[in-house]
Amino acid sequence: MGLDKSESFLDVQEYLNSIDNKMLDVDYIVSQLTEDEKCRLLAAEDWWHTIKIPRLDVPAIRFSDGPNGVRGQRHFNSTKTTCFPAATGLAATWNKELLFQVGELLSEECKLKGARLLLGPTVNMARSPLGGRAFESFSEDPVLSGLLASEYINGVQKHGVACALKHLVCNDQELERNSQDSILNPRTLREVYLLPFQLAIKNSKPLSIMTSYNKVNGVHCSEDKDLLQGIVRDEWGFEGLILSDWLGTYSVAESIKAGLDLECPGPSMYRHKMLASAIASKKVDIWEVDERCKAVLKLINDTQSSGIGEYQEEKTRDFEQDKPFLRNLVAEGVVLLKNEKAELPLAQKKKTAVIGFNAAYAAYAGGGSSLCRPYYKVSPLESIQEKLGKENVFYEAGAYSFKFLPSLGNSLKLPNGNTGATLKVYNYPPDFKGDRDLVDELIMDDIGYFRMNDYFNDKLHSRSKFYVDIESTFIPEFTGEYLLGIAVHGTAKLFIDGELIIDNATNQKHGTAFYGQGASEVRSSFNVVAGKKYSYHIEFGAADTSSLVHEGPPIGGGGGLICGGILNIDPQQAIDRAVNLAKQCEQVIVVTGLNKEWESEGADRVNMSLPPHNDELIQSVLKAKPDAVIVVQSGSPVDMSSWVDDCRNLLHISYGGNENGNGLADVIFGDVNPSGRLPLTIPRRLEDNPSYINFGAQRGKVYYGEGVYIGYRYYEKVKRSVLFPFGYGLSYTSFEYNDLQVKHVDEVGENFIEVSVKVKNTGNIDGSEVVQVYVSQIDSTVQRPIKELKDFDKKFIKSGATETLTCKIPLKYATSFWDEERHSWISEKGEYEVLVGGSSDAEFLTQKFQTGSTFFWKGL
Numbered sequence: 001m002g003l004d005k006s007e008s009f010l011d012v013q014e015y016l017n018s019i020d021n022k023m024l025d026v027d028y029i030v031s032q033l034t035e036d037e038k039c040r041l042l043a044a045e046d047w048w049h050t051i052k053i054p055r056l057d058v059p060a061i062r063f064s065d066g067p068n069g070v071r072g073q074r075h076f077n078s079t080k081t082t083c084f085p086a087a088t089g090l091a092a093t094w095n096k097e098l099l100f101q102v103g104e105l106l107s108e109e110c111k112l113k114g115a116r117l118l119l120g121p122t123v124n125m126a127r128s129p130l131g132g133r134a135f136e137s138f139s140e141d142p143v144l145s146g147l148l149a150s151e152y153i154n155g156v157q158k159h160g161v162a163c164a165l166k167h168l169v170c171n172d173q174e175l176e177r178n179s180q181d182s183i184l185n186p187r188t189l190r191e192v193y194l195l196p197f198q199l200a201i202k203n204s205k206p207l208s209i210m211t212s213y214n215k216v217n218g219v220h221c222s223e224d225k226d227l228l229q230g231i232v233r234d235e236w237g238f239e240g241l242i243l244s245d246w247l248g249t250y251s252v253a254e255s256i257k258a259g260l261d262l263e264c265p266g267p268s269m270y271r272h273k274m275l276a277s278a279i280a281s282k283k284v285d286i287w288e289v290d291e292r293c294k295a296v297l298k299l300i301n302d303t304q305s306s307g308i309g310e311y312q313e314e315k316t317r318d319f320e321q322d323k324p325f326l327r328n329l330v331a332e333g334v335v336l337l338k339n340e341k342a343e344l345p346l347a348q349k350k351k352t353a354v355i356g357f358n359a360a361y362a363a364y365a366g367g368g369s370s371l372c373r374p375y376y377k378v379s380p381l382e383s384i385q386e387k388l389g390k391e392n393v394f395y396e397a398g399a400y401s402f403k404f405l406p407s408l409g410n411s412l413k414l415p416n417g418n419t420g421a422t423l424k425v426y427n428y429p430p431d432f433k434g435d436r437d438l439v440d441e442l443i444m445d446d447i448g449y450f451r452m453n454d455y456f457n458d459k460l461h462s463r464s465k466f467y468v469d470i471e472s473t474f475i476p477e478f479t480g481e482y483l484l485g486i487a488v489h490g491t492a493k494l495f496i497d498g499e500l501i502i503d504n505a506t507n508q509k510h511g512t513a514f515y516g517q518g519a520s521e522v523r524s525s526f527n528v529v530a531g532k533k534y535s536y537h538i539e540f541g542a543a544d545t546s547s548l549v550h551e552g553p554p555i556g557g558g559g560g561l562i563c564g565g566i567l568n569i570d571p572q573q574a575i576d577r578a579v580n581l582a583k584q585c586e587q588v589i590v591v592t593g594l595n596k597e598w599e600s601e602g603a604d605r606v607n608m609s610l611p612p613h614n615d616e617l618i619q620s621v622l623k624a625k626p627d628a629v630i631v632v633q634s635g636s637p638v639d640m641s642s643w644v645d646d647c648r649n650l651l652h653i654s655y656g657g658n659e660n661g662n663g664l665a666d667v668i669f670g671d672v673n674p675s676g677r678l679p680l681t682i683p684r685r686l687e688d689n690p691s692y693i694n695f696g697a698q699r700g701k702v703y704y705g706e707g708v709y710i711g712y713r714y715y716e717k718v719k720r721s722v723l724f725p726f727g728y729g730l731s732y733t734s735f736e737y738n739d740l741q742v743k744h745v746d747e748v749g750e751n752f753i754e755v756s757v758k759v760k761n762t763g764n765i766d767g768s769e770v771v772q773v774y775v776s777q778i779d780s781t782v783q784r785p786i787k788e789l790k791d792f793d794k795k796f797i798k799s800g801a802t803e804t805l806t807c808k809i810p811l812k813y814a815t816s817f818w819d820e821e822r823h824s825w826i827s828e829k830g831e832y833e834v835l836v837g838g839s840s841d842a843e844f845l846t847q848k849f850q851t852g853s854t855f856f857w858k859g860l
Contacts, residue, residue: 022057023304026297029056030290039275042261042292043268047246047454048073048115050262050296052310059310061300062113063164063264067120067136067152068365068657069372070109072314075451076558077444079314082109082322082658083374085333086366087122088635089654091138091679092333092729094770095794096151102329103155103163105322107306110161114312116303117162117208120370121149123196124171124212126636126680127710128691130605132174135366135635135654139679140711140726142192143789146199153204160306162207162299165200167245168221168232169193171212173695173702174516174604178248180697181215184704189216190818190825191708194231199813201236202860207302208241211260213248214702223251228259235858241299246369253283261295318375323659328672330656330663332768335676336730338650343627345670345732350586352393354381355578355621356614357401358633359591364660366635368515368601374658380591380631383661387669394585398578398621399571399613403597404513404521405485405564407448412472412536420445421472421536427461430469430539439466447472451489451514452542452558464557465545470538476528481568487521489514490559491541496526496534505541508548514560515602517543517550525568538563571613578617579624588625589668590618593633596655604696608639608686618643629668637682640723652678670732675768675794677729677839681712683722690714712840713785726840727772727789733763733799735838737771740845742834744811751811757836757845758804761797768796770838771805775814778831778848782817787835790814812857822856829854 033041037053045051045060052060065071068090069083084090084102093099110118123145126134138145153163170182170193184193200206209232211222221227222244232238243262249255252274255263263271278284336344346352362377385393414420425440426432439459444450447470460466474496476482484501486492491505504522511520528534543559582588592614598605609615610632621628622643629649632638644650651674653664666672683689690706709717712726738758745752755773771794774787791807812827819826829851835844 023301024058024297026294026301029058029297030293032056033293035276035279035286038289038293039272041296042256042275042289043263043271044266046267047265049311058297059300061116061303061310062312063117063119064110064113064115065120065369065372066106066118067122068370069374070106070113070115070118071372072113072115074454076453076455077442077450078373079113080316080318080373080375081113082317082326083364083372083377084326084657085330086135086370086635086655087138088126088135088679089330089333089656091144091148092335092654092676093329094144094677094792095332096147098329098332099148099151100155101325103152104158105325107156107159107161108317110156111159111306111308112315112317114308114314115161116306116308117164117299118156119164119166119210121152121163122166123149123200124167125193125710127172128689128695129608129637129683129686130695131172131636132599132604133366133368133601135599136368136370136601140681141679141789142195143199144679144792146196147203147791149196149200150203153200153206157204157207160303161308162303164208164210164243165197165206166210167212168197168209168227169212170216171214174602176697176700177213179215179700181218181701182704183217183701185707186820186823187818188704188707192710198236198860201238206240207299208243209238211242211244211248213245220250222248222260223254223258225258233259236860240302241295252278256284256288256292261292316375326657327659327662327666330653330659331666331672333654333656333676334664334667334674335652335678335728336667336674337652337724337728338647339730340648341627344629344649344668346587346589346629346668348388348669350392352384352388353581353585353588354384354393354395354591355398355582355588356591356617357397357399358593358595359589360395360397361401361406361595362660363593363595363633363655364657365596365655366599367596370601371596376658378659378661380661380664383665384589387665394581396574396578396581397569398575398590399611399617400566400569401592401595401611401614402566403595403611404487404562405483405523405566407446408474408565409446409448411475411477412447413475414443414472418445421447421470424469424471425457426467426469427459429467429541447561448564449560449562451560453560455558462544462557464543466542467545468540470540472536474534474536476530476532476534478567479528479530481525481527482565483523483525483568484565485521485523485563486538487511487513487518487562488540488559489518489546490543490561491545492561492563493539494563495537495539498535501526508546510548510550512603513562518560519546519548521562575613575617575620579620582621582625582628588621588628589631590621590628591631591633592618593631594635594638599635608637610638615642619646622646631664637680639686640682641684644723673732673765673767674729675731675770677727677770678724679726681715681722681726682724683715688715688720688722708785713788716786716840727770728839728841729770731767731769733761733765733767735769735797736760736762737836737845740834740836740847742847742849744849745808752808753811753814753834753849754806754808755791755834755836756804756806758802759795759797760802761799764799766796766798768794770794771807772837772839772842773807773809774835774840776833776835777815777828778833780817780828784817789840811851815851816857819856824856824858826856827851827854
């Protein structure tokens with residue numbers, strides 16, 4: 001385990017010869033580092049690696065996005081990987097054991113991708129349905145988020161891979177995310193937004209934490225000493241690495257002094273030479289730099305047991321043995337919201353209409369940095385066809401759900417007949433008069449969306465100004481008018497059979513794509529004949545070929561492209577066709593919702609609405625077939641108010657990863673009894689949400705005016721009705737609760753409240769039940785929520801059987817609030833009530849308990 005620090009060494013070579021199992025002697029290495037090496041060590045080398053120092057045998061280690069898959073070290077043409085449900089889908093399982101297993105499988109992917117540090121999980125609060133990354137966080141509740149994150153982290157780190165818990169803190173919207181200032185009082189910060197981080201550190205000891213882009217109360221989180229050093233390290237005892245979000249370091253001295261160990265990504269903007277200048281001018285003391293270096297070296301040691309090699313080649317592990325787990329993971333996150341006449345599950349031998357764009361589209365993930373390239377993806381339509389037989393399943397889109405035109409996918413063919421396109425990379429534009437200097441030639445199986453921010457070839461003259469000719473053969477599936485579209489970070493022109501169809505290079509307008517730095521989509525139409533071959537050619541220029549000027553830091557020089565197309569349909573005619581099909585079939589399934597374009601890092605949603613014409617489609621189908629099953633797929637709540645009262649059968653699913661369609665179909669047709677519960681309240685209107693008035697920036701500031709009353713805490717406090725409450729979800733069976741027991745348990749160093757309840761499956765189908773434990777203070781000296789979730793348990797119970805479910809909650813976490821006068825947590829002497837049920841608005845079993853004295857505490 002390294003060296004006895006009492007030993008002395010004549011030279012570095014003697015030290016290197018004595019290293020045991022490559023564990024670094026951190027103190028010794030820091031003593032040997034030159035000032036230049038120290039300054040370089042505190043910033044990443046490139047987009048995905050730390051600096052290596054060969055003379056001291058300090059290796060580079062690799063990071064990779066998370067949190068719902070392991071992409072590896074490339075955005076562009078990345079290695080395929082296992083894709084898990086988005087975080088709201090994982091949270092909907094309310095299953096700690098499953099989250100641990102997710103972590104274990106993620107660690108296996110990390111090992112194959114050569115990544116020692118996984119950038120996840122995300123435990124920011126889903127404060128508003130409009131948050132662009134709400135799908136990437138677990139919940140509106142800090143306890144649900146923190147306890148699930150703990151299991152996720154424990155699973156990953158069990159096998160030597162590190163997690164970066166993110167984003168510390170209040171990274172709850174995308175608007176002006178690098179500059180906006182979150183204004184909130186200390187109690188709100190502690191009880192809601194910091195609590196999931198606190199719980200995760202207490203229960204899982206993550207090896208790393210990532211700071212957020214924004215400010216909190218006037219100070220950027222990456223340079224907030226009170227936050228990083230005062231709370232995280234001194235109060236919570238965190239001993240790991242703190243790194244910035246990508247391009248989220250904004251200073252030299254301030255970030256070093258605050259406790260930010262690593263600037264990401266590289267090459268460095270604020271460290272290396274600028275840090276050397278800060279040391280020379282005494283803005284930073286060398287001992288502060290040494291502390292930051294020790295954290296980087298410690299992470300290398302902490303992940304050594306992973307066995308992951310330096311600059312390891314990326315590999316894949318698309319194993320059949322993983323598929324049942326991933327399929328069940330999706331199914332456990334499906335939430336049954338309505339089943340008024342027990343018409344679900346559907347029969348597997350009836351003529352079935354499947355309607356909706358999201359039925360044929362595999363919405364496996366949200367957009368942004370969490371997006372990865374799955375080994376495979378399965379749409380609901382494919383899964384239903386597999387289950388019922390294609391001869392029994394009939395499909396109509398009814399209404400489109402895209403924001404940007406969808407990929408042409410299988411309609412683009414290479415000369416050998418495979419799906420895809422050829423990309424030829426040049427240093428010079430298409431109109432260059434001399435030799436364009438071919439740099440690279442690549443094959444991609446799908447060009448519908450790609451980013452080249454981390455594309456590199458040493459023949460390039462510039463990483464941000466180069467050109468790509470994209471060539472394929474377009475073979476349309478249908479005869480008629482196709483809509484074609486291009487959004488771009490850079491410039492692009494589309495030619496069909498040599499004719500210029502789209503020019504998104506000359507008169508560009510700002511758009512929301514590519515974290516708000518891309519040009520808006522330009523569309524055009526083109527008449528085609530099904531099966532006929534058309535040459536498809538795009539002239540793409542990297543980011544610096546565009547004249548658009550954007551606010552905020554650049555996201556990477558290579559730029560990116562979204563190109564797609566689809567048969568143009570008249571919305572009303574499409575709805576009419578869907579209704580006619582519904583009338584002809586015995587059972588009907590409508591799959592609607594959002595996708596990675598509507599919910600994505602870089603842009604918040606503008607409303608809670610479904611995509612255009614989807615509400616009209618659902619209303620029309622329900623009029624024709626009142627027993628139709630409506631499936632809403634989204635990572636955060638959508639507005640259902642115009643049709644939900646007419647709907648008898650309703651399910652919700654988040655983005656489901658590889659097995660998205662299969663897990664959903666298993667629930668619809670009864671192979672799996674639904675047990676998902678909502679991790680987010682679904683309000684009747686956006687205006688009902690507690691953050692409605694204060695969401696978004698007002699002259700750069702975001703006021704958290706709702707205080708601790710986020711989500712269900714607010715709706716209960718003001719007695720405002722919602723469509724579906726937090727923690728809600730139905731089953732195909734029924735459960736009965738009895739014999740609630742609440743008792744004090746004293747263990748070494750900590751006191752607990754142990755809550756147990758007997759749950760009987762009173763139906764005739766085996767199923768899983770989620771027991772939710774809430775605590776309410778009977779008489780407090782401050783206003784508190786009506787009740788707060790404190791723990792939960794989930795167990796599979798056979799028909800007719802009874803199981804005991806038990807939760808053991810630290811007393812101080814069960815009872816305390818943040819005292820702004822004492823700057824500490826306070827557990828007040830008095831009476832509390834435990835409420836146990838299957839939802840936040842259940843008919844609870846209750847029992848009171850007493851605390852004998854008031855006490856204050858800090859730490860974990």
